[in-house]
Amino acid sequence: MKTEWDYTELADAYLERPAYADDALKKLFSRAGLRKNSHVCDIGAGVGHLTLPLAAKGYIVTAVEPNDAMRANGMERTASLPNVTWVEASGEATGLPASAFDFVSFGSSFNVMDRQNALRETYRLLRPRCYFTCMWNHRELEDPVQKSIEKIIAGFIPEYGYGTRREDQTEEIKKSGLFSDVECVSGEIVHTQTATQIVEAWRSHATLHRQAKEAFPEIIRAISEYLHTRATAKIAIPYVTRAWIARRKD
Numbered sequence: 312m313k314t315e316w317d318y319t320e321l322a323d324a325y326l327e328r329p330a331y332a333d334d335a336l337k338k339l340f341s342r343a344g345l346r347k348n349s350h351v352c353d354i355g356a357g358v359g360h361l362t363l364p365l366a367a368k369g370y371i372v373t374a375v376e377p378n379d380a381m382r383a384n385g386m387e388r389t390a391s392l393p394n395v396t397w398v399e400a401s402g403e404a405t406g407l408p409a410s411a412f413d414f415v416s417f418g419s420s421f422n423v424m425d426r427q428n429a430l431r432e433t434y435r436l437l438r439p440r441c442y443f444t445c446m447w448n449h450r451e452l453e454d455p456v457q458k459s460i461e462k463i464i465a466g467f468i469p470e471y472g473y474g475t476r477r478e479d480q481t482e483e484i485k486k487s488g489l490f491s492d493v494e495c496v497s498g499e500i501v502h503t504q505t506a507t508q509i510v511e512a513w514r515s516h517a518t519l520h521r522q523a524k525e526a527f528p529e530i531i532r533a534i535s536e537y538l539h540t541r542a543t544a545k546i547a548i549p550y551v552t553r554a555w556i557a558r559r560k561d
Contacts (some may be wrong), residue, residue, distance in 0.1 A: 322378065322384055324511050325357060325358050325515040326384060327504065327508050327511045327515065328512050329448050330363075330500065331361060331446060332448075332497075332498030332550070332551070335498030335554055336498075339444050339554055339556055340368060342494070343413070343441070343444070343556065347369035347370070349371070350370070350411060351365050352373045352405070352407065352411075352416070352436055353372055353373070353374045353375065353418065354375045354415060354429070355376065355418065355419070356382075356420075357378075357381045357384075357385060359384070359388045359389050360418055361416055362385060362389060365416065366389065366392045366395050370394065372394060373396050374396065375398050375400050375401075375407075376397065377402075382397055402429045403428040403431075403432055404428075404432060407436060409436065410437070410439070412441065413437075413438060414441060414442055414443065415433045415437055417446070418446055423517070426483050427486070430483075430490070434487070434490070437559040440558060440559060441558070442557065442558050442559070443556070444554050444556040444557075445554065447552070447554075449476075449477060449551050449552075450550055451549040454548070459537055460534055463533045463534055464530060466533075468526070479495070481493050481495070484557050488560075490560060491558050492557060493556070494555070495555055496555075499550070500549075500552060501548065502550060503546070503547050503548070504545065505545060506539045509534075509538055509546060510535040510538060
């Protein structure tokens, strides 16, 4: 399925992206009152980074992903899990039954769709008084390695912007008029990788890809050159998982 954000060329690189912080997920699942066999719709499931921990809890997961390459990777990673089903659809129009889910999640996907339309679809999918969440992993930009990478990016794109993925989602959620009890939840995670793995993860950075355009390969090359000059075999990358959770209004 074709969407505005085409992840086809980024799908394999996306496998190197970090998992979400366990403590943040625990808080979200507890807040939502989820139990084994709760029905969850994971929208924009990508390669399964959020689908996997949802399934590990024993939830029955419907993973929605429009991109063929991303969905293929996700299906491969979850092939042994009988409680995961994959669907080709967009987040704004899943085609799934109304009031069928106890929880709806967006892992690093809410920002790549029309958020108000996605919220209306989420409201339709949820059972009364159930919850949805949207979340992202944010690099800790004060980390010395990340500061150096930011400097490289700014050298190519002086006006580089992070887009809506780093914004507070509270007002956008409230604007829909469909959800209440909006809460922000966060947790820290350190992702340790080789320089080669980090470079591969950067190849999956769609926001950078869109803004860099033809300069994208040069930026990736500059990041690679910088990282490979470091003496350490592995590099620890600190992230914060930031998530917003809200309850469907009756």
